[in-house]
Amino acid sequence: MLIKQLREPITRIAQCMPGLSPQNKTERFTRHPFWVMVDKEMMDHIRSWRFMILVAIVVLTCLGASYTALLNIAKAVKPGDADEAFLFLNLFTVSDGTLPSFVVFMGFLGPLLGIGMGFDAINSEQSRGTLSRILSQPIHRDYLINAKFVAALMVIALLVFVMGYLVAGAGLIAIGIPPTFEEFMRINLFLMLSVVYIAFWLNLSVLFSIRFRQAATSALSGIAVWLFFNLFYPLMLNIVLKPFTPSAYASPKSIYLFERSRYLLSQLMPNELFNEATSTLLMPTVRSVGPLTMQQVEGALPGPLPLGQSALLVWPQITGLLAATLICFALSYYLFVRREIRGRS
Amino acid sequence: MNSLVIEAEGLMKRYGSQIVVDSLDLTIAKGEVFGLLGPNGAGKTTTILMLMGMSEPHGGTIRVCGINPVTHPLSVKRKVGYLPEDVGFYDDYSGIDNLVYTARLNGQSPAQARHQAEQLLRRIGLWEDAHKKTGKYSRGMRQRLGLADVLMKSPEVIILDEPTLGIDPTGVRELMELIVKLSRDEGITVLFSSHHLHQVQQVCDRVGLFVGGRLLAQGDIPQLAQSLLNDNLYAIEAAIDHPDEKILSDALMSVNGVMSVERRRDLFHIRTNHDVTAVIAQRVIEAGGALTYLNRVEYGLDEIYCRYFEGGSNHDVN
Numbered sequence: 001m002l003i004k005q006l007r008e009p010i011t012r013i014a015q016c017m018p019g020l021s022p023q024n025k026t027e028r029f030t031r032h033p034f035w036v037m038v039d040k041e042m043m044d045h046i047r048s049w050r051f052m053i054l055v056a057i058v059v060l061t062c063l064g065a066s067y068t069a070l071l072n073i074a075k076a077v078k079p080g081d082a083d084e085a086f087l088f089l090n091l092f093t094v095s096d097g098t099l100p101s102f103v104v105f106m107g108f109l110g111p112l113l114g115i116g117m118g119f120d121a122i123n124s125e126q127s128r129g130t131l132s133r134i135l136s137q138p139i140h141r142d143y144l145i146n147a148k149f150v151a152a153l154m155v156i157a158l159l160v161f162v163m164g165y166l167v168a169g170a171g172l173i174a175i176g177i178p179p180t181f182e183e184f185m186r187i188n189l190f191l192m193l194s195v196v197y198i199a200f201w202l203n204l205s206v207l208f209s210i211r212f213r214q215a216a217t218s219a220l221s222g223i224a225v226w227l228f229f230n231l232f233y234p235l236m237l238n239i240v241l242k243p244f245t246p247s248a249y250a251s252p253k254s255i256y257l258f259e260r261s262r263y264l265l266s267q268l269m270p271n272e273l274f275n276e277a278t279s280t281l282l283m284p285t286v287r288s289v290g291p292l293t294m295q296q297v298e299g300a301l302p303g304p305l306p307l308g309q310s311a312l313l314v315w316p317q318i319t320g321l322l323a324a325t326l327i328c329f330a331l332s333y334y335l336f337v338r339r340e341i342r343g344r345s
Numbered sequence: 346m347n348s349l350v351i352e353a354e355g356l357m358k359r360y361g362s363q364i365v366v367d368s369l370d371l372t373i374a375k376g377e378v379f380g381l382l383g384p385n386g387a388g389k390t391t392t393i394l395m396l397m398g399m400s401e402p403h404g405g406t407i408r409v410c411g412i413n414p415v416t417h418p419l420s421v422k423r424k425v426g427y428l429p430e431d432v433g434f435y436d437d438y439s440g441i442d443n444l445v446y447t448a449r450l451n452g453q454s455p456a457q458a459r460h461q462a463e464q465l466l467r468r469i470g471l472w473e474d475a476h477k478k479t480g481k482y483s484r485g486m487r488q489r490l491g492l493a494d495v496l497m498k499s500p501e502v503i504i505l506d507e508p509t510l511g512i513d514p515t516g517v518r519e520l521m522e523l524i525v526k527l528s529r530d531e532g533i534t535v536l537f538s539s540h541h542l543h544q545v546q547q548v549c550d551r552v553g554l555f556v557g558g559r560l561l562a563q564g565d566i567p568q569l570a571q572s573l574l575n576d577n578l579y580a581i582e583a584a585i586d587h588p589d590e591k592i593l594s595d596a597l598m599s600v601n602g603v604m605s606v607e608r609r610r611d612l613f614h615i616r617t618n619h620d621v622t623a624v625i626a627q628r629v630i631e632a633g634g635a636l637t638y639l640n641r642v643e644y645g646l647d648e649i650y651c652r653y654f655e656g657g658s659n660h661d662v663n
Binding site for chain 1: 390391394397399400419420422423425426427428429431432433434435436437446447449450451452453454491494498
């Protein structure tokens with residue numbers, strides 16, 4: 001009786017709003033085909049085994065990372081340190097060496113997440129024979145690829161932000177010091193950057209899924225690119241640059257030029273861009289990402305940068321990541337729209 | 346029956362230097378069942394893709410329901426249902442969910458879509474399996490679900506690309522009957538491609554013979570036979586016991602209208618230019634032979650098929 005009384009006003013309110021009332025809901029609920037596709041893709045992602053495995057890996061990572069951070073956060077802070085004001089950010093960056101920190105994990109596993117969610121985006125549709133059936137419906141062809149991208153991006157963003165906030169929440173409970181507004185904004189920026197970084201790998205693997213008919217080939221190419229930038233590119237950079245290393249007695253100008261070119265070449269690695277951008281955002285004391293001359297350092301006071309200055313410092317890195325993401329997307333878009341779709345072949 | 350649903354004029358498509366569809370003229374009237382018959386690689390699928398606006402022609406004009414699919418593919422796709430060759434579904438979705446998704450891509454509301462999917466599934470006899478995942482469907486069931494999928498948008502035209510490929514004979518018959526019934530009941534124009542002439546022969550109002558990117562002939566079966574096989578229209582098979590084959594052959598050859606007599610195993614194969622079966626029976630008995638079997642063979646698409654498809658595609662009609 002009581003429940004009925006309680007429910008009555010709610011039903012009455014619901015009836016006043018046409019969108020909410022149960023009778024009208026199904027009738028009025030005609031979504032644009034694009035959002036129908038996004039819905040379906042998101043559902044597919046969330047229900048798939050692959051996604052659960054990826055989430056399990058990421059969750060374990062978070063647990064491990066926040067555990068080490070909490071164990072070591074006390075040691076990381078020395079009294080009178082400039083960092084003290086940004087204690088909360090240490091949750092994401094501190095580690096004792098046994099397990100990497102959250103940031104390092106994100107830089108390492110993020111690409112895997114992106115590749116894992118995109119490598120069979122288009123070629124699986126083709127090999128299942130659903131591609132030509134879907135494209136014969138009255139939708140624009142780019143809806144399919146856009147929907148796949150938007151859906152995967154939404155799922156990734158959700159996941160990354162949930163993880164980040166969970167770590168922050170766990171830290172809040174454990175250390176009992178709330179983050180300042182600036183710290184909170186820095187964490188948000190870092191999470192957003194992680195989403196962009198994962199989106200880059202997602203787009204790269206979608207590109208491979210359009211280019212290669214076999215899902216296995218496209219997954220392997222994605223992982224190959226990832227391995228190349230993580231392992232081989234830095235190695236190659238060292239080998240190539242070794243003969244040009246100036247001696248300790250060389251002129252400052254040539255040493256500067258050498259360091260500068262090494263820095264520029266390392267900027268081609270998306271993971272390097274991500275690492276520089278995140279470490280600058282999460283460690284306000286980082287004042288520069290490239291080499292500096294003595295004149296530039298002279299007179300500088302060691303102290304944390306304000307958020308705006310940190311962001312300005314890594315603006316090129318952020319832009320670079322965004323540009324790489326957009327280039328991959330534009331390429332996949334072009335390839336997909338130009339392609340002739342016939343049957344399963 | 347007089348308004349034209351599909352009109353194509355001088356349609357051309359090249360892949361590199363190879364011409365796949367060569368100056369194709371095709372007209373299909375409303376409510377017609379048209380069969381596009383041709384061997385593999387004749388350009389049937391390419392033609393269909395161009396009609397759907399999924400592939401750009403290199404020449405010629407197309408109108409489907411009065412709309413140009415090159416410039417307005419979406420309007421065409423709203424009115425035309427297309428069942429691709431070897432259609433696939435999302436394997437981890439049930440049959441009904443697959444249909445509902447198609448309907449929602451066509452802008453229907455979920456309730457409306459579900460209702461229509463239920464009706465169609467009952468109609469094509471898949472209702473018991475509607476909630477089974479399509480990954481567990483057999484090939485025949487998949488094709489039938491494909492037909493339902495095509496009908497979800499209530500199309501004016503349906504285009505089926507090799508709908509009977511890989512289905513057993515009973516399944517083929519059921520599917521074909523379903524297609525014809527749909528066309529008759531709802532006035533849907535049907536275009537389907539096949540390389541199985543018997544299926545085409547059974548259900549099509551008109552047939553187009555498509556070889557090497559060109560439409561060799563179109564019309565109903567007798568018309569086709571007439572235009573492609575000017576003479577040698579009839580053949581008679583007979584089993585005759587006669588002591589001397591030579592005398593019998595001469596007796597048969599003397600019948601007016603007989604073009605050739607040939608012995609194939611136990612049967613005599615007699616080609617004539619008009620129906621002279623009765624005269625032949627009489628002549629055999631007069632010549633002292635014992636007639637045990639006599640059959641008039643009418644030329645169907647079989648013969649046409651052999652002559653134009655297997656006999657080489659560079660055969661000229663005239």
